[in-house]
Amino acid sequence: MMASVYNCPVITLPKVHNRAGNITAVNNELELPFSVKRLYYLYDVPGGETRGGHAHYKLQQLIVAVSGSFDVILDDGTVKKTVHLNRPNYGLLVVPGIWRDLVNFSSGAVLLVLASESYDELDYIRDYNEFLEYAKK
Template sequence: MLINKNTVFDCSIIDISKIHNKAGNITVVENDVNLPFDVKRIYYLYDVPGGESRGGHAHYELEQYIIAASGSFDVILDDAVNKRRVTLNRPYMALHIVPGLWRELFNFSSGSITMVLGSQVYNEKDYIRNYNDFLKYRGE
């Protein structure tokens, strides 16, 4: 398997913008418009108990946009050399995570909702769930 050498610095915060009027805000995400991949899967996390974390894995090929649809949380990105902490707390900002990086989500605010847009449908074979296996994959 080809080793993906993306780094935490290849991930970026994307302003997916909001349209505001007196009736409220709307944010639109569209394939081929403001996404670098076609969305094949959408899921969201909610009611995460205080002190719990989510994620704790890497993907060989999957790209993701992670959005704090409500509330806030932190994401740790890890490329086996560098770690980067990103706080998400605006529903019009997305974290674009490229393949080959370990990620963990934690520090969820009460009532937070995490929306994830993925470039592929669920495929267990795309996951690296053990950190030591991740380090081996990265060649560390």
């Protein structure tokens, strides 16, 4: 399948409401189209900073704004699309072959990533010009 920003949907995650607070649970291959092999989170991102700035050959991710808000700029080499995340029960699925930049972090924002693969530096495309060449194939 060709990588496209149009293959990166926002997924509504289940939310169980209780007067004492809400809970959202994410299950491998149920809410997600993959099994989680790694998770990590970004926090205390200074105002004006950009994170991301790469693409992956194989890795899929679900990106969730656990707290606060931020924008994800998706780029497939032809089309760019910006997705604003600001609710902990919505996640953005990012498929392989998509460049992503994470920008406009609000104060106190926490970004959670559920990833389909363990960390592998060889899976990263970190140079934008190399990414554009890859996207043409």
